[in-house]
Structure formats: structure tokens, C-alpha cells
Amino acid sequence: MTGWQLNALLGTVLLLASLAAVFAASGGAGPAALFDTSGSLDALVLRELRLPRVILGILIGAGLGAAGAVLQGFFRNPLADPGVVGVSASAGLGAVVCLYFGLSASFALALPMAGVAGAALGVVSLFVIAGQGATATTLILAGVAVNAAAGAFTALLMNLAPNPWALAEIAYWLMGSLNDASWTEVGFAAPVILTGLIMLAPLGRGLDALGLGEETARSLGIGLGRLRLAVIMGTALAVGGGVAVAGAIGFVGLVVPHVLRPFVQHRPGALVLPSALGGGLLIVLADLATRLFSGPGIPLYLGVLTALIGAPFFLWLVRQSQRRAP
Amino acid sequence: MTRLSLDAISYRPGDAGLFDTLTLEIQGPALVALVGPNGAGKSSLLRLAAGLARPATGEVRLDGHGLASVGETERARSIAYLPPDGRTAWPISARRLVALGRIPHLKPLRRLTADDEAAVDLALERTETSHLAGRGFDTLSSGEQARVLLARTLAVAAPVILLDEPTAALDARHQLGVLEILAAEARRGAMVIVALHALDLAVRHADRIIALDKGRVVADGAPERALTARVLADVFGVEAPDGLMAGGLRLKR
Numbered sequence: 001m002t003g004w005q006l007n008a009l010l011g012t013v014l015l016l017a018s019l020a021a022v023f024a025a026s027g028g029a030g031p032a033a034l035f036d037t038s039g040s041l042d043a044l045v046l047r048e049l050r051l052p053r054v055i056l057g058i059l060i061g062a063g064l065g066a067a068g069a070v071l072q073g074f075f076r077n078p079l080a081d082p083g084v085v086g087v088s089a090s091a092g093l094g095a096v097v098c099l100y101f102g103l104s105a106s107f108a109l110a111l112p113m114a115g116v117a118g119a120a121l122g123v124v125s126l127f128v129i130a131g132q133g134a135t136a137t138t139l140i141l142a143g144v145a146v147n148a149a150a151g152a153f154t155a156l157l158m159n160l161a162p163n164p165w166a167l168a169e170i171a172y173w174l175m176g177s178l179n180d181a182s183w184t185e186v187g188f189a190a191p192v193i194l195t196g197l198i199m200l201a202p203l204g205r206g207l208d209a210l211g212l213g214e215e216t217a218r219s220l221g222i223g224l225g226r227l228r229l230a231v232i233m234g235t236a237l238a239v240g241g242g243v244a245v246a247g248a249i250g251f252v253g254l255v256v257p258h259v260l261r262p263f264v265q266h267r268p269g270a271l272v273l274p275s276a277l278g279g280g281l282l283i284v285l286a287d288l289a290t291r292l293f294s295g296p297g298i299p300l301y302l303g304v305l306t307a308l309i310g311a312p313f314f315l316w317l318v319r320q321s322q323r324r325a326p
Numbered sequence: 327m328t329r330l331s332l333d334a335i336s337y338r339p340g341d342a343g344l345f346d347t348l349t350l351e352i353q354g355p356a357l358v359a360l361v362g363p364n365g366a367g368k369s370s371l372l373r374l375a376a377g378l379a380r381p382a383t384g385e386v387r388l389d390g391h392g393l394a395s396v397g398e399t400e401r402a403r404s405i406a407y408l409p410p411d412g413r414t415a416w417p418i419s420a421r422r423l424v425a426l427g428r429i430p431h432l433k434p435l436r437r438l439t440a441d442d443e444a445a446v447d448l449a450l451e452r453t454e455t456s457h458l459a460g461r462g463f464d465t466l467s468s469g470e471q472a473r474v475l476l477a478r479t480l481a482v483a484a485p486v487i488l489l490d491e492p493t494a495a496l497d498a499r500h501q502l503g504v505l506e507i508l509a510a511e512a513r514r515g516a517m518v519i520v521a522l523h524a525l526d527l528a529v530r531h532a533d534r535i536i537a538l539d540k541g542r543v544v545a546d547g548a549p550e551r552a553l554t555a556r557v558l559a560d561v562f563g564v565e566a567p568d569g570l571m572a573g574g575l576r577l578k579r
Contacts, residue, residue, distance in 0.1 A: 205432065208426055213412075213415075215409040219378060219405070266416040
């Protein structure tokens with residue numbers, strides 16, 4: 001299967017899954033309801049709740065998938081993932097700071113910008129601690145450190161929360177969910193995530209060259225400084241924008257590139273676009289599942305579901321990489 | 327003709343000064359062997375010549391143009407470099423690995439052109455690895471991996487080819503094979519500079535030998551003139567009673 005065919009296939013499946021997610025459990029409302037201008041409840045639910053929710057899910061999944069593929073290619077390590085290495089937690093911290101101090105009320109883009117700033121801080125810390133060409137162990141340890149730091153400050157803010165409701169709001173928000181998705185959230189997140197994706201998309205050639213090591217990549221004319229900057233900014237935007245509006249949704253960036261890697265013959269550069277499409281697909285399906293499984297009054301959170309799927313997968317991947325190389 | 331000049335290079339990796347106003351002029355086409363004990367500065371010299379390290383003072387020039395002022399892509403097309411610990415992080419196929427050598431020639435966001443494919447085929451052919459093209463790099467033996475990495479370097483089709491220890495970890499037959507491939511490249515018009523530990527291989531294949539010791543050039547010239555008994559004894563602590571040219575291994579025809 002060529003890269004083009006894989007992307008076409010993933011794109012088609014994503015489209016079908018999205019349509020299914022929009023219309024599933026919608027009380028039998030058909031596509032016609034989308035264009036129904038009579039203001040019926042069914043049409044309103046589809047247009048104002050379902051559609052933005054699915055679109056936001058695609059965007060967030062695409063950001064996480066692409067960021068995971070790029071981080072794995074850049075660190076030459078299949079364990080790199082925005083959640084595992086602490087980028088999502090840092091973005092979460094940025095957003096919690098924004099929520100806590102009420103900055104989100106002062107201007108509209110404050111929340112996504114805080115998420116991006118937090119994510120950028122997380123990636124930069126990771127680069128500083130792990131360095132380039134980090135071994136699997138160093139990378140994961142650096143991720144533990146970044147996760148711990150972000151978690152500590154987040155816990156501090158929760159500790160200092162003025163009342164239980166504020167605390168509960170932060171706690172639920174951190175679990176990651178698309179429950180509150182509306183066109184407003186899409187409006188915030190879309191420009192940020194899309195900018196990130198546009199920055200990550202052309203990095204493929206550099207990632208391919210990096211597979212042969214830094215010296216070879218440089219000898220092939222790849223400017224590592226520029227590549228590093230693009231990875232930091234692109235990852236921060238693609239992950240931070242999503243985390244800011246939907247909380248931390250883990251393991252998407254770990255699972256999706258890993259599953260798709262054999263289909264692109266293990267080329268790190270060819271993995272970025274399929275991972276974006278696959279990430280969108282995974283979030284749409286997982287979010288659909290949370291909607292279908294949720295009992296009345298007790299919503300199952302999307303981030304909880306992806307963690308339940310992702311954590312065993314992560315364990316398995318760690319075992320695999322131990323067996324293969326030191 | 328290709329001309330690589332190192333003009334009064336000083337270079338200090340870490341704290342210790344390695345090269346102090348080192349001047350060296352290399353003309354191609356030729357196969358030039360860089361020899362010297364561990365820590366003599368062979369790898370640093372190659373990295374400076376490849377433009378991967380910047381000298382503290384002095385200038386590296388290729389055909390009269392300072393490397394520092396040449397663009398990254400332009401430099402990458404002119405100088406191919408093979409690092410000592412050639413590996414790949416991902417189990418890609420041998421052909422795809424060799425094709426990475428075409429990166430400096432690719433237009434942004436474009437695929438390989440027919441010219442690129444032809445260059446990849448040629449590199450595979452010259453290193454006798456065409457039959458390995460479809461195999462995963464991780465499934466190859468060390469000898470095959472070394473030849474595929476060499477093919478990646480040749481695929482750049484650069485006038486200057488720099489190789490750091492391409493024969494390390496290879497058996498006698500594969501070492502000879504690699505040197506013959508490099509000699510053939512030099513005959514076709516490339517300037518090939520190769521860092522080697524095997525002195526007998528250097529003597530028998532190279533057109534010129536540059537011996538380094540502690541960052542200084544201690545011998546430079548045609549193989550037998552450069553590696554005199556005194557240089558062998560003082561720099562390497564070995565002797566060759568029958569001469570380096572005589573005896574030794576040859577590829578079986």
C-alpha cells in the first residue's frame with residue numbers, strides 16, 4: 001500500500017466514522033435535519049452539539065497523532081508521545097493557571113494560548129533534560145520529570161482552589177472530554193491546532209534523515225536547529241490547542257503512529273499525515289463509545305477511556321523495546 | 327578537478343586544543359587515506375572538512391569557496407559524509423535507506439525523480455547491494471549493512487566523499503571489498519577521503535596517505551613514502567620488516 005492509498009483509506013474511514021458519530025444516538029434524525037431551518041430540537045442538537053463535537057474531536061486527535069509521530073521520529077524512539085513525555089500535562093497546567101486566575105474571562109483566546117504556552121514549556125524542558133538522541137530510558141525519565149513537575153503545580157492550584165466546585169471543575173476538566181464542545185471551542189482550537197499541523201506536516205524529510213543519526217542528517221543538508229524549533233512550536237500548538245479546550249486525552253499520540261508504522265514501511269517522515277488522520281479517527285470513535293457507554297447522569301470521560309486503552313498498550317510497547325534494544 | 331583546502335585551522339573540541347593552525351591541501355580525483363592512532367584527530371578532521379564542525383580559527387574551502395558561507399543544501403550536494411557508527415533508528419528497506427542520500431537533491435515536498443531513482447540504482451550496483459534493495463536494513467549482516475550505508479553515501483553523487491572508518495567491524499573480505507569500491511569511485515573522478523585503521527589496506531589502495539598524530543600531520547604523500555619505518559615505529563609503535571606493500575590479503579578472483 002502506498003502512502004497516498006493509506007491516506008485516502010484513512011481519510012474515507014474518518015469521514016464515515018464522523019458521519020456515524022454525528023448521527024448515532026440522535027433519536028433517528030437524518031442528514032436532512034442538518035439543513036432543517038425550522039429550528040426543531042433534532043436539528044439544533046445535530047448542528048450545535050454533535051457537529052462541533054465531532055469536528056473538535058477530529059482536530060484534537062489529528063494534533064495528538066501528528067505530534068506523536070513527529071516526536072517519535074525526532075527522538076528516534078517509539079515511546080515518545082505528548083502524554084507520556086509530559087507535553088499534555090504541561091499544556092494542562094497552562095490551561096489550569098488560566099482557569100484559576102480567571103484569565104479566560106479577560107480575553108477569548110487566553111485559554112488556548114495558555115495551553116500552547118504550557119505545552120511549549122513542556123517540550124523545551126524535555127529537550128533540555130533528555131537532549132537529542134536520548135535513549136529510551138532517558139527520554140522516559142525526562143518525561144516522568146516533566147509530568148511530575150506539571151502535576152505538582154497543577155495539584156498546588158487545586159489545593160489552593162477557593163471552593164469545592166472550582167476544584168471539581170478543574171478535576172473533571174483534566175480528565176479530558178468533549179462534553180462541552182461547541183462552535184466556540186472549535187473556533188478557539190481550530191486555528192491553533194491547524195497552525196501546528198501545518199508546521200509539523202513538512203518535517204517528514206528531516207525526520208527521515210534523522211533516522212540515520214544527527215551527523216548524517218546534517219551532512220544531508222538538514223538544519224537541526226530549525227528542525228528542533230519547528231518540532232517545539234508545531235507540537236506545542238497541535239497539542240496545546242486541544243488540551244486547552246478538552247483537557248488531557250492521553251496515549252493517542254503513542255498508539256496511532258505505532259499501529260500505522262508498518263503501513264508506511266517504518267519511514268518516520270511518511271508517518272505524520274497518516275497519524276493525523278488516524279488520531280482523528282481514534283478520538284471520534286472513542287468519543288462515540290463514551291457517549292454510547294455513558295449512563296444517565298454519569299458521563300464516561302474521553303481521556304479516561306483512551307487511558308484505559310492506552311496504558312496496557314504502553315506497557316506492552318515498553319516490554320517490546322526492552323527486548324529489542326538496550 | 328576538486329580542491330579541498332584547510333587553511334590554518336585551529337579546533338578545540340572540549341577543552342583540549344586539537345588542531346593548531348593546521349594547513350592541508352587535498353586535490354582530487356584521488357583516494358586519500360587518513361591514518362593515525364586513536365585520538366589523533368582523524369574524525370575531527372573529517373567533520374571539519376564536511377562542514378559539520380566549525381574551526382575556531384581558519385577556514386575550510388572547497389574549490390575556493392569557504393564552507394561556512396556555502397548554503398546547507400549546496401554543501402550537502404558537494405560533500406557526502408559517512409559517520410563511523412552508521413545505523414538507522416527504524417527498520418526501513420535498504421533501497422529506502424540508500425534513497426535518503428538523495429535528500430540534498432530533492433525539491434521541497436517533491437518525491438524522488440527518475441534521476442534520483444537512477445542514482446539510487448547506480449549506488450546499489452556499485453556497492454553490489456542491488457539484490458538487498460528490498461530487504462529490511464535490520465535483517466542484513468554487518469557486512470551488508472556497511473555496504474548499504476556506503477551506497478547511501480554514494481547516492482549523494484557528490485564530488486567529495488568523506489568516510490569515517492567504513493571498514494570497522496568488517497571481516498577481511500568485506501574490508502577489501504569496501505576499499506575497492508572507494509578506489510573505483512576515485513577512478514571515476516571523486517575525491518575520496520577515508521579514515522582507516524588498517525595500514526596495509528591504506529598503503530595498497532590509497533593514492534595518498536596523510537598520517538596524523540595528536541592533531542599534527544606527521545607524514546603526507548604517496549603511500550610508501552609517507553609510511554616510513556620511522557613513522558610506523560614512532561606514531562603507531564609497529565614495524566613492517568617486509569614492507570607494507572608486499573604480502574597481505576587480496577580479494578579472490
